[in-house]
Amino acid sequence: MRSISLFSGCGGLDLGLHEAGFKTVLASDSEKLCAATWRQGMPSTPFLVGRIGTLTRAEIIAALGGKIGEIDLVAGGPPCPPFSKSRFYRKDMPRALEDPNGWETINGYLSMLDWVRPRAFILENVKGLAYKVHSSALETIIERAEKLGYNVSTGVLNAADFGVAQIRERCFVVGSLDAKVTLPLPTHSREPKSGLLPWVNTGEVLHDLDTEENAGDEGHFAGGQHHDLLRQVPPGDNYLYFTEKRGHPSPRFKWRGRYWSFLLKLSPDLPSWTIQARRSNNMGPFHWRNRILRISEIKRLQTFPDEFELAGTIEQQWRQIGNAVPPMLAAAVGRSVAEAIGAELRDAA
Structure with a gap:
């Protein structure tokens, strides 16, 4: 399954998605340093360096060899400072989509969905995206994705609940053009019960x-x-x-x-x-x-x-x-998306 990676960083989200059966056919980040990391670990993947607000559809097509083709997934975690807890203490700085960087990254991500029309998408961010104070930002993401035809699900996942030795809560917004994506259920727990494993220390x-x-x-x-x-x-x-x-x-x-x-x-x-x-x-x-x-x-x-x-x-x-997104957590989310896409294929058959 072909995926496009946005705000790729060093590739944590993508490493997990590869475990779930996806192949990154194009990556992008504003930092040249991240491109250097990708060249070391995933040298065959085309990598566009630049702010997402400056990327064009023509550049995407050129980087993919002249045509977009069928893209199964667009995945990425826009930079989180506009939605972070620390912004609550910085009254002198704008929050969420009022921050120009917050608007550019979220709008750029949603524009990519419109250009590429992947069968599914994953948007990851800090837990703060799900806070009530940022509800307008989350609603904007959901509404624009739904207008493009996606069935959208949201939820906050804790990496520790999926075998990562780290308490790291992140908000996930996922969508599919057909079958609704069900976010993965925990495999681990602070107080293990009902067959769940204990948190990894x-x-x-x-x-x-x-x-x-x-x-x-x-x-x-x-x-x-x-x-x-x-x-x-x-x-x-x-x-x-x-x-x-x-x-x-x-x-x-x-x-x-x-x-x-x-x-x-x-x-x-x-x-x-x-x-x-x-x-x-x-x-x-x-x-x-x-x-x-x-x-x-x-x-x-x-x-x-x-x-x-x-x-x-x-x-x-x-x-x-x-x-980065812990690859183990990314793999769990990726498998849920792959399952929804699999359901679409079965329905089509």
Whole structure:
């Protein structure tokens, strides 16, 4: 099944879709660095570099060899800042479709559906897209997709519920020209019941990467001026450990006076919290050994293959992985879409 990838990043969504039976015939992103990553891992896939608002239908046709042909899927996750939780605290900045970048990316995605007319689509974004305050944006996406003939479904999925060792909630908007797509049901649970498996913990996926040989690696110092405090934070806790409300004898911080991820430390007995796109020395999650995670470790937490290569510096590689959809979650959504398309084929037969 042929798919077009938008806002492709390093290809996390696409790696999962390949597992579900799709083949990316064209990818696109505004960052040249992402194109370099694709050339390393998926060199045969044509890659257009440019903002989606500047891409034309003629460029799409040319990149596909002169004709669009039948496209089974368009998939992509428009950049999330306009819909992120952090925008609630930035009253000086526009939100959702009032943000010019938010409008350009969403409008560009929907224009691609009109140009290409895929049999199905997947649009992924942060959980904030589903918030009531952003309802007009979600309604715009649904209404325009329905006008193009798509049956649309929406939902928020947690990567941890699908075998990813990371609590990462994302909003998915999916549609099909015929059979309605049913988003996948969880395979894992915090409290397993009815045949569900328990959440996968960080200790299970990182244990072999944290050996005595590399325990003293330089370049992963965490906590900055608060490193000594980080060492005192119990695994699975954060700066709130040092607040009066938590009963600390010598409080250092006010309750909810910092971002949740400040001095946030992983526990080997729990899934990770969301891996952010920015590598920081005081905003976690950090390893329970009081250091910044390594690229090899965040790849594991995002379910990328160990051998997956990324272009750029450590910070640039981190941003690419942190922005990506975990391939394991993408595969689950992709299988649901493939099943709906399969139903269409059976009906047609």
